Structures are given as C-alpha cells and as structure tokens.
Amino acid sequence: MNTLNIGGSQLDTSWFLLLSAILFVLGAVGVLVRRNPLVILISIELMLNAANLTLVTFSRQLQNLDGQLFALMSMTVAAAEAVVGLAILVDIFRTRDVEDVDELSELRG
Amino acid sequence: MAIAVFFVAAAMAVLGGIGVVTFRQPIRSVLSLVLVMLALSVLFLLLSAQFIFAVQIIVYAGAVMVLFLFVIALLGPARELGRGRLRFQTWLSALFVLVLLGLMWSLFQGAHYRQPDKTDMSFFGTVQSIAVGLFTTYLYPFELTSILLLVAAIGAIYLSRKNIDDL
Amino acid sequence: MSNQTLALLILIFPAAGAILLAGRGWRLPRIFTVLVGPGVVWASFVCVLALFAGKAAGDFTYWTWIKSGTFEVPFNLLIDNLSIFMCLVITGVGGLIVSYAVGYMEHEDDPSYARFFCYMDVFIFSMLLLVLAGNFVFLITGWALVGLSSYLLIGFWYQRHSAVVAARKAFVMNVIGDVGMILGTFIVFLDFQSVRFGDVFRALAPRANCQGTQVCAYRFFFDTGSLELAAFLFLVGAVAKSAQLPLHTWLPDAMEGPTPVSALIHAATMVTAGVYLVGRLHPIYDVAVYAHGAVAIVGAVTALFAATIAIVQTDIKRVLAYSTMSQIGYMFLAVGIGAYTAGFFHLLSHAFFKALLFMAAGNVIHAMHDEQDMRKYGGLWNQMRPTSIAFLVGSLSLVGVFPFVGFFSKEQILGAAFSKPDDTVVHFLWFIGFVTALITGFYTGRMWWLSFWGKPSPQRPVEHPHEAPPVMFVPVATLAVLATVGGLLQTKALGFGTDEVSNFLSSAVGPERWEGGGAEIALTLLTMLLAAALFVWAMRMRPWTAYAPWAQRLLERKYYFDEIYDAVFVRPLDWVAGFLQRDVERPVIDAAVVDTGALARWSAGELSLTQSGYFRNYVLVFVVGVVSIAGVLLLVRALT
Numbered sequence: 001m002n003t004l005n006i007g008g009s010q011l012d013t014s015w016f017l018l019l020s021a022i023l024f025v026l027g028a029v030g031v032l033v034r035r036n037p038l039v040i041l042i043s044i045e046l047m048l049n050a051a052n053l054t055l056v057t058f059s060r061q062l063q064n065l066d067g068q069l070f071a072l073m074s075m076t077v078a079a080a081e082a083v084v085g086l087a088i089l090v091d092i093f094r095t096r097d098v099e100d101v102d103e104l105s106e107l108r109g
Numbered sequence: 110m111a112i113a114v115f116f117v118a119a120a121m122a123v124l125g126g127i128g129v130v131t132f133r134q135p136i137r138s139v140l141s142l143v144l145v146m147l148a149l150s151v152l153f154l155l156l157s158a159q160f161i162f163a164v165q166i167i168v169y170a171g172a173v174m175v176l177f178l179f180v181i182a183l184l185g186p187a188r189e190l191g192r193g194r195l196r197f198q199t200w201l202s203a204l205f206v207l208v209l210l211g212l213m214w215s216l217f218q219g220a221h222y223r224q225p226d227k228t229d230m231s232f233f234g235t236v237q238s239i240a241v242g243l244f245t246t247y248l249y250p251f252e253l254t255s256i257l258l259l260v261a262a263i264g265a266i267y268l269s270r271k272n273i274d275d276l
Numbered sequence: 277m278s279n280q281t282l283a284l285l286i287l288i289f290p291a292a293g294a295i296l297l298a299g300r301g302w303r304l305p306r307i308f309t310v311l312v313g314p315g316v317v318w319a320s321f322v323c324v325l326a327l328f329a330g331k332a333a334g335d336f337t338y339w340t341w342i343k344s345g346t347f348e349v350p351f352n353l354l355i356d357n358l359s360i361f362m363c364l365v366i367t368g369v370g371g372l373i374v375s376y377a378v379g380y381m382e383h384e385d386d387p388s389y390a391r392f393f394c395y396m397d398v399f400i401f402s403m404l405l406l407v408l409a410g411n412f413v414f415l416i417t418g419w420a421l422v423g424l425s426s427y428l429l430i431g432f433w434y435q436r437h438s439a440v441v442a443a444r445k446a447f448v449m450n451v452i453g454d455v456g457m458i459l460g461t462f463i464v465f466l467d468f469q470s471v472r473f474g475d476v477f478r479a480l481a482p483r484a485n486c487q488g489t490q491v492c493a494y495r496f497f498f499d500t501g502s503l504e505l506a507a508f509l510f511l512v513g514a515v516a517k518s519a520q521l522p523l524h525t526w527l528p529d530a531m532e533g534p535t536p537v538s539a540l541i542h543a544a545t546m547v548t549a550g551v552y553l554v555g556r557l558h559p560i561y562d563v564a565v566y567a568h569g570a571v572a573i574v575g576a577v578t579a580l581f582a583a584t585i586a587i588v589q590t591d592i593k594r595v596l597a598y599s600t601m602s603q604i605g606y607m608f609l610a611v612g613i614g615a616y617t618a619g620f621f622h623l624l625s626h627a628f629f630k631a632l633l634f635m636a637a638g639n640v641i642h643a644m645h646d647e648q649d650m651r652k653y654g655g656l657w658n659q660m661r662p663t664s665i666a667f668l669v670g671s672l673s674l675v676g677v678f679p680f681v682g683f684f685s686k687e688q689i690l691g692a693a694f695s696k697p698d699d700t701v702v703h704f705l706w707f708i709g710f711v712t713a714l715i716t717g718f719y720t721g722r723m724w725w726l727s728f729w730g731k732p733s734p735q736r737p738v739e740h741p742h743e744a745p746p747v748m749f750v751p752v753a754t755l756a757v758l759a760t761v762g763g764l765l766q767t768k769a770l771g772f773g774t775d776e777v778s779n780f781l782s783s784a785v786g787p788e789r790w791e792g793g794g795a796e797i798a799l800t801l802l803t804m805l806l807a808a809a810l811f812v813w814a815m816r817m818r819p820w821t822a823y824a825p826w827a828q829r830l831l832e833r834k835y836y837f838d839e840i841y842d843a844v845f846v847r848p849l850d851w852v853a854g855f856l857q858r859d860v861e862r863p864v865i866d867a868a869v870v871d872t873g874a875l876a877r878w879s880a881g882e883l884s885l886t887q888s889g890y891f892r893n894y895v896l897v898f899v900v901g902v903v904s905i906a907g908v909l910l911l912v913r914a915l916t
Contacts, residue, residue: 006156011111017217021217022123023122023126025209026130027130032899033130035892039138042135042139043129049149049169063228065239066242069242078173083176083261084261086176087264088268102891108890198896205900206899208907209899
C-alpha cells in the first residue's frame with residue numbers, strides 16, 4: 001500500500017521521498033562545494049529540512065504521530081545549532097575577516 | 110487537485126534548493142532557502158501535519174532565516190571569488206552525491222510498508238494531538254529540548270561578545 | 277641433627293660462602309675472605325665426616341622442582357657410600373687446596389682475591405651437587421655448573437688473552453659433553469619414565485648379573501639397544517669432562533689458570549667426574565656391555581697417548597696435566613672392566629698425590645716468580661728442601677713405587693686387568709697399561725731431575741728462591757703424609773692385608789668381581805721395578821730425540837690434534853657463521869626488522885596526507901563513508 005489518500009486523490013509516497021532525497025543531495029552538494037561559511041550553514045539547514053520532510057511523510061504513511069513529533073524536535077535542534085554556528089561564525093569573521101573556508105586550515109598534518 | 114499542488118510545491122522546493130547552492134551572493138542563497146521552506150510547509154499541510162506546517166513558517170522561515178539575514182547584515186555582503194584551492198573537490202563531490210541519490214532512489218522505490226496504525230485521521234496532526242503526544246509520552250524529550258535551547262542561547266551570547274572583559 | 281639436614285648443609289655451606297663473597301667480599305677487608313673462602317669448605321667437610329661416622333645412607337627428597345603429568349623432577353640427594361666417598365675427597369682435598377690458595381693468591385688485589393675464592397666456592401658447591409644428586413637432572417645441573425666454574429677459574433686472569441682463549445676452549449668442549457649427557461638422560465627417561473637414580477637402578481636390578489655375550493633370561497620392556505646408546509652418550513659426557521681422547525685438548529690449555537685451580541679442578545676433582553659417572557651409573561654399564569668396553573678402551577688408549585706426550589713437555593704444569601690425563605685413563609680402564617673399587621681407590625690416591633704435586637709445583641713457581649719452564653730450574657733440592665721432598669713423594673707415588681699409595685692403587689688396577697677371566701681384549705689393555713706405567717716412570721723422573729737436581733740453570737730468574745710460607749706448605753705436607761700412608765687403606769695389590777676401600781664402596785658399586793692370583797702379584801712387583809728403573813735412568817737425559825726428530829715433533833705437537841680439530845671443525849664453522857651473518861642476517865632478518873619500521877613510517881606519511889586541514893575534504897570523506905556503508909548494506913540485502 002504505497003499510496004496516500006490526500007484530499008481525495010491518490011499520491012504515491014515515493015514521490016515525497018524522492019523529493020526529499022533530491023533536496024538532501026542538493027544540500028550535500030552545497031556543503032561540499034561552496035566556500036562561503038554562511039552558505040555552508042544554509043546548506044546544512046536545507047539538509048535538515050529534507051530530513052524533516054521524510055519524517056512527516058512516513059508519519060503520514062504509517063499513520064503514527066511519532067514522526068511529526070520527531071520532526072518537531074529536529075526543528076528545535078536545528079534552530080539551536082544554527083544559532084551556535086552563526087555565533088562562532090561571527091566570532092571568526094570579526095577577528096580574521098575570512099571569506100573562504102579553505103583559509104581555515106591550520107589543523108593539517 | 111492535490112497532485113497539482115504537490116507538483117507545484119515540489120518544483121518550487123527544487124528550484125529553491127538549486128538556488129541555495131548556486132547563487133554567488135549569500136543573501137540570495139538565504140532567500141532561496143526561505144522559498145524552500147515555504148514550499149515544504151505546503152507539503153507538510155498536504156501530509157496532514159497542520160501543526161508542523163505552522164511551526165515551519167513561524168519558527169524556521171520566520172526566526173531562523175531572519176537570524177541568518179541579520180548575520181549577513183552584520184558581516185556585510187561577501188562574494189565568493191576564484192576557484193578555490195581544492196581542484197578535484199567539485200567533480201568528486203558531484204560523483205558521490207549522485208551515487209548517494211541513486212542509492213536513496215533505489216531504497217525508496219522498493220520500500221514495503223507495514224500496515225498503518227489505526228488512528229482517527231480527523232484528529233491526526235492537529236494541534237491537540239501534537240500536544241497530547243508532547244506532554245504525555247514525550248514529556249522528557251520536550252523538557253530536554255527546552256534546556257537545549259537555553260544552552261544554545263547562552264553559548265551564542267558568550268561566543269559573540271566583542272571584548273574579553275564583557276560578560 | 278638428622279642426616280637429611282646434614283646432607284643439605286654440605287651443599288649450603290659452599291653456596292653461602294660463594295654468595296657472601298660475591299656480594300660483600302670485595303668490599304670487606306681481606307681477613308673476611310680468608311676466613312670465609314676456605315672456612316665453608318671445611319665446614320662442609322665436617323658435615324661429611326658426621327655422615328661418614330654415622331654410616332648414613334638414604335635417598336632424601338627436599339622438594340619437587342618440576343611436576344608435569346608423569347614427568348617429575350625432585351630435588352633429592354642420594355647418600356650412599358659412594359657419594360660420601362666422593363664428598364670426602366672433594367671437601368677434604370678441596371679444603372687443603374683452598375687453604376693453600378690463601379697464600380698462593382696473596383699478590384692479587386682485594387676484589388680479585390674475593391672473586392677467586394667466590395669462584396672456588398661455586399666450584400665446590402657444583403662438584404658436591406654433582407656427586408650428591410639423586411637424579412639425572414641435578415646431576416647434569418652440577419655437571420654444567422662445574423664446567424662453568426672451570427671456565428671462570430681458567431680465565432681468572434682475564435686480562436691475559438691466552439687464558440681467555442683457553443677458558444673458552446674448555447667450555448666449548450665441556451658443552452659437547454653436556455649434550456651427550458642430556459641426550460642420554462632423554463633416553464633413560466623414555467625407557468624408565470623417571471629421572472631418579474633409585475627408580476632406574478631398581479628397574480635394572482634383576483639384570484645386574486648379566487654380562488658379556490650371555491643371553492639374559494629376563495625379558496624386559498626395553499631393549500639393550502637404547503641402553504647402549506644412552507651409555508655411549510653418557511660416555512661422551514664423561515670423556516669431555518675428564519679430558520679423555522678425543523675431547524682432551526682443553527686440559528693442557530687449562531693450565532693457564534692459577535695453580536690451585538689446576539690442583540683442585542684439573543687434578544683432584546672435576547676431571548674425575550667422568551669416573552664417578554660410570555661408577556654411579558654402573559647398573560646401566562653392567563648391561564650395556566659395548567659401551568662399557570668402550571670406556572675401558574678409551575681409558576687405556578688415553579693413558580698411553582698422554583704419557584707419550586708428557587715426555588717432551590717443558591712446562592712443569594703441562595707435564596702434570598698430561599700425567600693427569602694419563603692417570604684418569606687408568607681410572608676409566610678400571611671402571612670400564614668392572615673393577616669399580618680399584619678405579620675409585622686410584623681416584624682417591626690420585627687426588628692425594630696429584631694435588632700434592634701441583635701444590636708443590638705451585639710453591640716452586642711462586643718462588644721462581646711465576647716461571648714455569650723446567651729448563652730454567654735445576655738444583656732446587658739444595659735450596660727448597662722441604663718442597664723437593666714433598667715433590668719426590670708425589671712423584672714416587674705417581675710412578676707407583678712401594679710403599680706410597682700410588683703403588684697400591686695403580687697396581688690394583690693393572691692386577692684386575694691382568695687377571696680378569698676370559699677376556700683377551702682386557703688382557704691387551706693390561707699390556708697398554710703396563711707400558712704406560714713404564715713411560716710414566718720415565719717422564720716423572722725427567723721432570724724431577726730437571727727441576728730439582730743438578731746445577732741451577734743459568735737462565736734462572738731467581739738466585740735464591742725462598743721456601744714457601746706455612747700457609748702454603750702445611751697443606752702440601754699433609755698431602756705428602758697422606759700419600760705415604762694412604763696405601764695402608766687397601767693393600768690388596770699385594771695379595772693380602774687391608775681392604776677398607778673395597779669394603780666401603782661395595783655397598784654402592786657391588787663387590788669385587790674376581791680375584792687375582794700369584795702371577796698378578798709378581799707382575800705388580802715387576803712393573804714397579806721397571807718403572808722405578810726408568811725413573812732413575814731419566815737422569816741420564818740423553819738426547820734421544822736426535823735419533824728420531826719426527827717423533828719429537830709429533831709429540832710436541834700433541835699428535836697434531838689441535839691442528840686437525842681446527843681444520844675440521846673450527847674453520848668450517850667459522851665460515852658458516854660468517855656466511856650467515858653476512859648473507860642471511862643482514863639482508864634478510866635485519867632488513868625485515870628495519871623495513872617494518874620504514875614501512876610504518878612511509879604509510880604514516882602517506883596517510884597523513886588525508887589530514888589536509890580543509891573542512892570540505894572532511895565532509896567529502898563523510899559522504900564517501902555514508903555512501904559506502906549504505907551501498908554495502910543494500911548490496912547484502914539485495915543478495916540475500
């Protein structure tokens with residue numbers, strides 16, 4: 001039973017999941033390729049959102065509320081993490097005026 | 110009708126995602142992300158997650174993204190220049206993420222779900238049901254996340270102070 | 277105090293002395309060493325006397341060293357008349373020699389002085405362990421420790437290159453013997469499932485009277501073949517330790533050690549260990565007749581061989597060394613034909629007169645400022661009368677002149693060989709012994725006349741040598757007295773009189789197996805007269821070597837044994853060792869070790885490239901990891 005009955009029509013569950021996969025992969029690409037730290041953080045947020053979509057989809061498929069609650073928690077955590085990440089970013093930007101994450105590579109060896 | 114809504118929202122989300130990754134100016138990336146979030150909230154609504162739909166807009170698009178915008182305002186616009194130092198990074202990343210996509214695709218295509226639970230669908234995803242879950246079964250995680258937010262707030266204040274003597 | 281405690285005390289005293297001297301001796305004043313070194317040996321002697329007087333006997337087990345399944349090695353001491361006899365010799369004569377050494381070694385500095393007596397005590401302990409041990413394992417332990425002590429003492433003056441080389445040579449040849457001993461023990465254990473002497477001898481007891489080529493009526497669960505092999509292997513050990521042919525080359529070189537060492541180890545005790553071994557294991561040798569015969573043949577041949585070489589030696593200690601080799605050959609001959617008590621009596625008397633000879637020679641060497649070449653002596657009779665007399669007593673005893681103890685013991689052996697019934701081979705061996713006795717007379721005489729008679733040699737290092745101080749002379753005198761009256765213990769060679777030694781030892785090695793007759797006694801007297809005649813004739817000192825220079829060279833080169841061994845064993849092994857070091861050790865083994873390190877370092881270098889410091893690289897690694905794991909899981913799921 002792979003379809004969801006939404007608003008009268010039948011939608012395939014896998015469409016939602018595929019969409020979330022694409023968004024996730026896009027976010028991953030962003031983290032890997034972009035060099036502006038802000039954009040990297042944003043891409044991480046994108047990945048988190050994709051995960052939330054998956055959670056809610058499954059919740060609907062299995063008609064179990066746990067998925068939505070988990071998504072809620074995930075959102076909270078994402079917010080907290082964005083806050084702290086940005087605070088760190090601000091700190092670095094203030095002292096070093098860095099634009100490129102590749103410049104922050106002292107831990108090499 | 111629902112199908113149409115779905116496809117529009119999906120298209121918006123994907124376009125927004127591409128925008129996030131490709132714009133040179135960070136401000137544009139942030140705004141693309143906002144678009145993604147709005148699209149996702151519509152999708153949540155389609156999936157009978159009314160509370161999540163609201164929270165997504167209020168919290169995510171309304172608070173977290175605003176935070177990002179403030180930071181951009183604080184730090185000034187920046188442009189990513191040049192090709193960077195790691196030359197093979199781009200194509201190698203593209204390769205692996207495509208593989209990842211393929212894996213996930215095959216995973217999701219072949220999924221067999223168990224029998225759904227018997228729930229009252231008119232009650233499903235409403236604020237009331239979320240509240241019930243949050244304050245009874247998942248009370249403990251709920252309290253913990255509140256502490257988590259407190260810790261994050263303290264951390265952010267501490268990390269972003271201007272002088273060592275402050276705070 | 278029980279016999280069991282006394283027996284253990286015999287061992288503990290010298291061991292404690294050694295430990296004390298090793299730990300503290302070189303820091304304390306010399307008087308400490310002087311008291312402890314010989315003192316513990318005399319203390320041991322007192323314990324032995326107590327056991328002797330109390331007619332002690334028994335197999336005392338003190339603790340179990342190894343116990344694994346059926347293999348059990350206890351620490352037990354076998355006290356019977358044979359072991360008491362040997363202990364008397366070791367501690368008695370040993371005590372005299374160690375006391376003598378107090379004076380002889382006085383020129384050493386304090387640490388070396390203490391070191392010397394420590395080593396001497398170690399030796400006494402090891403030798404006592406050897407003769408008291410009640411099982412094969414501790415016998416071999418004592419055996420090996422005695423070899424070690426010999427090495428330490430020969431190389432005592434380690435700054436001398438020749439001493440070090442000699443010590444090493446002695447040790448290597450001893451080890452060859454050790455291998456024989458160990459292999460023999462393995463065979464014994466396989467046959468009897470025990471290493472205790474008691475168990476082995478009990479199992480062999482019914483066979484004790486089976487001799488010669490008679491087919492024995494008893495059927496056994498082991499065959500004589502393995503016993504023969506074991507007996508031959510033990511013979512290898514005995515030959516190495518007692519410096520018999522062909523493992524004899526180390527003994528003359530061992531004279532590099534101080535004279536007390538030569539007296540104690542290479543005359544009175546260690547070299548007699550081989551004789552003790554055959555005597556102790558006589559139940560095995562009574563059965564293994566071929567090995568038993570080999571003992572006798574080796575002994576007789578060595579006796580003759582060594583006596584001929586002694587004729588041309590110029591170093592006084594070397595003459596005595598070859599003489600020792602020769603006399604031990606006699607002992608081997610005796611125990612090899614089954615005349616055990618004769619062999620052990622000769623062991624006792626040889627201990628007396630050989631130690632006497634070595635110590636008297638030591639007096640001379642000491643007086644002549646360490647000159648050992650006899651050609652540079654001459655005329656000492658007038659200047660060192662007491663020592664000369666003592667030396668004469670020892671010499672006459674060695675030659676076998678009545679009434680000294682050597683006469684009685686040597687003639688008993690020759691008489692036993694002559695009168696053994698139905699054995700022509702043994703009669704031929706008697707003839708060899710007879711000829712050797714005559715040669716013994718000659719070389720001993722030569723030694724005495726050269727050193728003590730005539731005019732002082734112009735090459736003398738010291739014009740007026742002084743007589744030895746009391747501490748060095750009293751032991752010599754004591755042994756001279758013993759050599760004179762010792763014959764009274766066993767006058768059997770004359771066909772009548774006392775029989776003390778045989779009676780004493782018969783409980784351990786069995787009674788005398790056959791009796792001699794009148795012919796034997798006549799031959800005894802004839803041998804003595806001829807030998808004494810040669811002793812006197814040696815004074816003429818005609819350069820007989822002019823007639824046969826090749827003989828002179830052959831003898832001086834000791835029948836070229838050293839050269840042969842060098843070419844056959846030492847050079848090839850040297851080459852193999854060099855080859856292995858050059859072409860196996862360095863390229864293969866060292867390379868493996870070094871290369872492992874180099875490999876580790878290289879791989880670390882390569883791997884550290886992953887620590888690029890770039891955040892994006894690390895994320896890429898994440899993604900690669902996730903993809904891999906997910907891929908593997910999906911693959912597994914798809915296949916099953």
